[in-house]
Amino acid sequence: MITRTKLLPGVYLTAIRTDKFKTGCFSVNLLRPLKREEAAMNALLPSVLLRGTVKHPDLRSMALALEQLYGTELSSTIRKKGEVQTTGLFADFIEDALVGSEILRPAVSLCAEVLLQPVLDGGVFRADYVAQEKENLCNAIRSAINSKRTYAVLQTVKTMCANEPYGVSRLGEVEDVETITTESLYAHYRNILETSRIEICYLGRQDEKTVAALFTDAFAALPRGSLTQIGITPNAPVTQVREKSERLDVTQGKLCMGFRLAETAADDNWAANLMMNTVFGSGVTSKLFLNVREKLSLCYYASSSLEKFKGVMLVDSGIEFGNADVTRTEILRQLDDCRSGAITDEEMDSARKHLLSVWRAALDSPSQTDEYYLGCAILGSTKTMTDVIAELETVTKEQTVAAANGVTLDTVYFLKGLEA
């Protein structure tokens, strides 16, 4: 049972009532336009807020308050949804019924307390908390290099969308974090609290009316002003393929390719893109898995994934340095087969079954459900997961081929070793 309710001006609750899980969860998300000027501040803010409130002024008292609620977890959630950045808090906790005491109500109050009553010093955030969380954020940004796979994908997107908001990283850049001051962060906090659309997503055993009342009460003191607009700029046509390569002291090369799509999840035809991605490169029935990995043994992984808000497809693979050209050629050959309609009935059938299975299984996953419905709120879509499943059941090969013909290669990135 899914409902969407307006709680306060610009504050919405999506409530998904289910008895299936022992864990309940909610997220409170402030929606911001993704841009260099504020990305780092948005990423920093929840960590500073989580350091302490007026009532629980330090980490230890915060941690103890959460332990009292049977190990409830309250954490920062920063997401990049196309050219929208969301910043806020995510909570998950044991369902009231399993422990015979109230957990949801105090968890909601604690979340509101963190968001609205931070511990202050001289009218702004505590300087030591801000300095330290800046350091932690810088470390998190720099640590992207620890996973070469993630790093290669990040570098591809940065190269591909260097002149678009989408090229801005989810956590911002180290240089931007460094310029943040206690005053600038506090001013930004007051500003976005007032001007951001807020999307709350709850999943658990309580009914929507109870949950709505809990949040409305807890957030009664939220300042509300005129809302900052969010939106996504459409893909521009590709004039020339961008190429970038880098060297690091690694033993495996990473080849990553960025493609632009003709459509996004806001379009009616999105299911065809999901199908195209699966036939081409996602999962063990895909052309990439069966040919690039299984037939040619070029890699341990080579797979494609979609970004549904901006309309981007990424292919990434881990290969021997010497195999970059042959892998690239093979990946593009498989895509050409999709474009020309060289897709067997068996491939369509396997892809459909795989997708249906993944989407139906997602109905059993609280985190995927939360992601999906936050996405709907951003896209302005009322399509439920069950609606998508119905579309996947009927999408045709012709539609799939048409989606493949909307794919354009934009960027090729290669991470190689020092001696390669």
Add this chain to the structure above:
Amino acid sequence: MKRTDFPKLDERYYEGVTSGGLRVRVVPKPGFSKQYAFVAVDYGAIDTSFLRCGEKVVTPDGIAHYLEHKMFDMPYGDAMNRFAQFGGNPNAFTSYTMTAYYVECTDHFAENLQTLVQFVFTPYFTQKSVDKERGIIGQEIRMYEDSASSRVYENLFRAMYREHPIRVPIAGTVESIAQITPALLETCHRSFYSPKNAMLCVVGDVDPEKVLSLADSALPAWEAEAVTRLYGEKETPSVVQPQIEDAMEIARPMFLAGFKGEALRGRDAMRQEFIGDLAADLMLGASSPLYTELYGKGLIDSGFSAGYEGMKGVSLFSAGGETPDPKAVTERILQEAQRVSRDGFDAELFECLKRSAIGKRVRELDSFETICMRSCECAFDGAEYFEFPELYGSVTQDDVLAFIKTYLQTDRMSLSVITPKPERKDPA
């Protein structure tokens, strides 16, 4: 099948054994869309040396993992394709002690289950296919070699243990897998993949009796062999070397401190795990004074974690994360262990953290994979995972303090550190 209820957890399961000796556990989950079937084999990366019919067999490092990749080969072709026909989403993993194969689906459950049970117990290896896999696994090994979080663990094990095969990476090395042949894979399969040495666990909105009869009819005939595993001499309390260091392309130093525990079995091992976890929560968790201190000094961040794990023949308490100063952090952990041993914990805090730890484990049961993995791990060791609330409840503050006093000692500790490589000019 026999039904057992766990009212505290709001869980129940049905258990039976197929005529071929495969233990089958079904955990019904009404209302869920997906069905999850998991076959675990009590055979992992550490089982490289063993006695078979009185004769010692030594197999190449990484062979359990190689075997996992090759099990999908069937006389009819690739089992992956058969799952694809039925919309099943299969996968597999190899750990130090276990190899597991599983399929998740929302339709055609019977076909997916039967395909799973059939392929795990059907050895079929050709030279061509075994050779072909070498390139794929070679790249997988390279991927781990470039991963600092894998390296920090593997180095720690080498620094801590003298002879135990946990010293070797799960997937082996490019050199060791070069020696793997179809005949060797067959030997390992024959020695360890007996239904009696495995367990099937199914979670979902399914009929338990039907699961048992489907598994029974899918299981090929099998003759069990008597095998004795060889893990070398029993490990002593002391470590091989107190420190091990490596440099990689990472942003900040990464560390993992390990303390050698005592290898236990069955219920004792499970209880010890809870004691170790509670010691970690009380001494190093987010609500501990030391965590606040180290976090406040910028010596740790929210990625810092500590915990306990036990396997066949080894066990350890470990703490790690990213830090500018690994030595300072470990020094403080050792001091705090002494202080806590002396002063003890606040009784109310102890009870609160115990409740919270049980709550977290209850919530973990939302994951079908966790249910299956924990069920099988404990079953292979002769314990019952679902009894964890009672077992946890029996842990006292004295248990935790004794644990800290005994194990969190300098001579039981190794520190593994990965430092960033010095900056260099990029020749590209």
